[in-house]
Amino acid sequence: MHEVKLPQMGQSVEEASIVQWLKAEGDKVERGEPIVSIQTDKAEIECESPAAGVVRKILLEPDVTVPVMTVIALVGEADEPLPDLDQYKVSAGQAAEPVAEAAKAAPEPVAQVAAPATTTTASAGLADAPVSPRARRRAEALHVNPNLAKGTGVGGRVLEADVEAYAASVDGIAITPTAKRLAEIKGIDIARVKGTGPGGKITKEDIEGATPTRAAGETKRVPLTPMRRIIAQRMCESKFSAPHYYVTVEVDMAGAAKFRAEHPTKLSYNDLVMRGTALALQEWPAVNARWQGDAIEEVGDINLGFAVALPTGLIVPVVRQVQRLSLDELSQACKGLTEKARTGKLLPDDYSGSTFTISNLGGFGVDQFTAIINQPDSAILAVGQIKDRPVVIDGGIHVRPIMKLTLSSDHRVIDGALAAQFMGTLKGILE
Numbered sequence: 001m002h003e004v005k006l007p008q009m010g011q012s013v014e015e016a017s018i019v020q021w022l023k024a025e026g027d028k029v030e031r032g033e034p035i036v037s038i039q040t041d042k043a044e045i046e047c048e049s050p051a052a053g054v055v056r057k058i059l060l061e062p063d064v065t066v067p068v069m070t071v072i073a074l075v076g077e078a079d080e081p082l083p084d085l086d087q088y089k090v091s092a093g094q095a096a097e098p099v100a101e102a103a104k105a106a107p108e109p110v111a112q113v114a115a116p117a118t119t120t121t122a123s124a125g126l127a128d129a130p131v132s133p134r135a136r137r138r139a140e141a142l143h144v145n146p147n148l149a150k151g152t153g154v155g156g157r158v159l160e161a162d163v164e165a166y167a168a169s170v171d172g173i174a175i176t177p178t179a180k181r182l183a184e185i186k187g188i189d190i191a192r193v194k195g196t197g198p199g200g201k202i203t204k205e206d207i208e209g210a211t212p213t214r215a216a217g218e219t220k221r222v223p224l225t226p227m228r229r230i231i232a233q234r235m236c237e238s239k240f241s242a243p244h245y246y247v248t249v250e251v252d253m254a255g256a257a258k259f260r261a262e263h264p265t266k267l268s269y270n271d272l273v274m275r276g277t278a279l280a281l282q283e284w285p286a287v288n289a290r291w292q293g294d295a296i297e298e299v300g301d302i303n304l305g306f307a308v309a310l311p312t313g314l315i316v317p318v319v320r321q322v323q324r325l326s327l328d329e330l331s332q333a334c335k336g337l338t339e340k341a342r343t344g345k346l347l348p349d350d351y352s353g354s355t356f357t358i359s360n361l362g363g364f365g366v367d368q369f370t371a372i373i374n375q376p377d378s379a380i381l382a383v384g385q386i387k388d389r390p391v392v393i394d395g396g397i398h399v400r401p402i403m404k405l406t407l408s409s410d411h412r413v414i415d416g417a418l419a420a421q422f423m424g425t426l427k428g429i430l431e
Contacts, residue, residue: 001080002051004073006038006066016040017065018072020132020153023055029075036072037132040348046133054078059088134160142167145184175202182207231314238375242291242410246370247419249427253386253401256430263327269403270306270360271331273383276429278302278322278330281356284422288355290376291412305354305374306334308341309364315341316374318354358383368404378413381426382406403430 006016019037023029034046035055057074060066071088131139131146135158139146142163149166151158170190175183179202183190188210195202256272281288281302290297302323305316317337322330340346357374362385371382384404391400405426409419 001056001074001076001083002049002053003071004035004047004050004075006068006070006072007047008068015065015067018060018062020062020157020159021058022046022134023049025055025058027055029053029055035075045347049075051075056080057082057085059085130156131158132160135163139163139167143180143184144170145187147187148189173202174199176204179204179207183210186210234375235372238373242373242375242378243412244370244373244408245411245416245419246406246408247416247423248368248404248406249423251403251405251427251430252391253403253430257386257401265328265331267327267331268334269362269386270358270383271327271334272430273360273381273405274304274306274319274322274334274358275327275330276426277356277358277381278304278325279429280422280426282323283425284418286418287379287409287414287422289378289413290355291378291410296413299355301355303353303355305351305357305377306337307357307359307371307374308338309361310342315346315351316354316357317341317346317351320353357381362386362403368406370406371408373408373410378410379419380408382408 016038019039021036023035029035029049029052031050031052032048035049036047038045038047053075054077055073056076058072059074060070060072066072074082130151130153132153135146135149138160139149144163144167146158146163149158149162152162153159173190174195174197175190176197180190182188182204183193183202186207188207190202190207193202193206193210194200196206197203253269256269260267260269260272285298286296288299288302290299301321303318303320304322305318307314307316317340319325319330319333319337325333337346337350340350354374354377357371357377357380359371359380360383361369362383364385366384367387368384369382371380373380382405384406386401386403388399389402390397391402392398393400405423407419407423414422
């Protein structure tokens with residue numbers, strides 16, 4: 001009999017919970033085949049069976065948090081006798097409260113933080129339901145919006161079978177390929193759209209005139225997902241424990257734009273901001289610090305977190321030891337982590353251990369904003385869009401590409417003068 005244990009997924013992960021069993025008792029399973037989805041701090045991971053055989057016993061139901069390395073199932077031969085199951089019982093002191101309780105909520109599955117960026121538009125006007133990784137992959141294969149499927153899992157979670165059922169329900173509807181793709185992007189349930197094309201076929205114009213699926217005047221109650229719970233919990237803890245204040249500078253990005261255009265490899269402006277931030281942190285190491293209650297800890301390595309917005313929340317992958325990376329190496333690291341975040345492949349060590357965080361909403365057309373510190377960091381940089389603005393240079397009015405940067409700082413660690421000096425250095429580097 002082989003024990004299936006809740007795996008150790010990183011030094012920072014001490015506990016996790018079952019999200020969904022991918023196999024039932026009595027099902028055959030191959031060695032290395034996914035058997036269960038578990039959720040940790042912010043990620044859902046599909047865990048593999050350690051051996052081939054039959055799932056003889058599932059020892060833990062979903063939504064209970066237990067320490068890593070806890071035995072959660074048994075795999076063996078179909079006729080193999082079960083051992084004494086009392087040895088596998090989790091004591092009340094070991095098991096945490098169910099996910100349903102906000103104060104003890106387990107964090108959100110990767111399924112909800114790992115959807116491709118295109119689904120941000122697809123869920124416009126709709127409350128995103130939590131979607132399992134398998135369901136999202138199946139939805140991509142069937143070319144349907146998984147957020148339109150009725151979830152039958154825990155907390156309304158959309159499972160693979162739910163996606164298949166929804167796809168079957170709309171399979172016979174006459175619709176043009178362009179209209180079908182547009183409906184997927186806009187979050188339109190084509191079952192509720194009346195076609196005006198030949199034979200009642202739904203056309204692009206029909207979809208453009210439709211609205212996201214919701215009855216007029218309907219108030220929709222959306223259960224909190226584990227991810228939304230943990231975001232609420234941590235943001236409240238940060239905002240109410242760390243005295244925030246804000247420093248804003250305007251940066252002329254003309255030089256950065258020229259540098260980017262002439263660079264031999266493709267760089268994003270966010271790459272340049274991260275590189276500039278790392279250089280500025282090396283000059284002002286007191287900003288790369290943490291509050292420890294009885295001391296301030298200046299961290300030797302610069303581990304930059306960068307916020308990745310996903311349909312159901314936010315995740316912050318971390319590039320480690322940025323001070324040792326070249327600009328091109330930093331760019332590649334960011335691209336790799338972003339792709340892992342959007343495809344559900346981040347591991348706990350990929351999003352823990354940051355010392356400074358950057359949140360960039362410029363791509364959403366935001367000019368300026370203030371961000372809440374991602375603890376245990378003591379500062380977070382909010383990056384706005386680059387926008388042509390009139391500025392006065394040597395007594396003349398010129399149009400320049402200006403970007404606004406706002407630093408949120410924990411006043412227990414970073415005084416105003418230090419924040420101003422750091423921002424002045426960063427501005428100089430970027431310009």
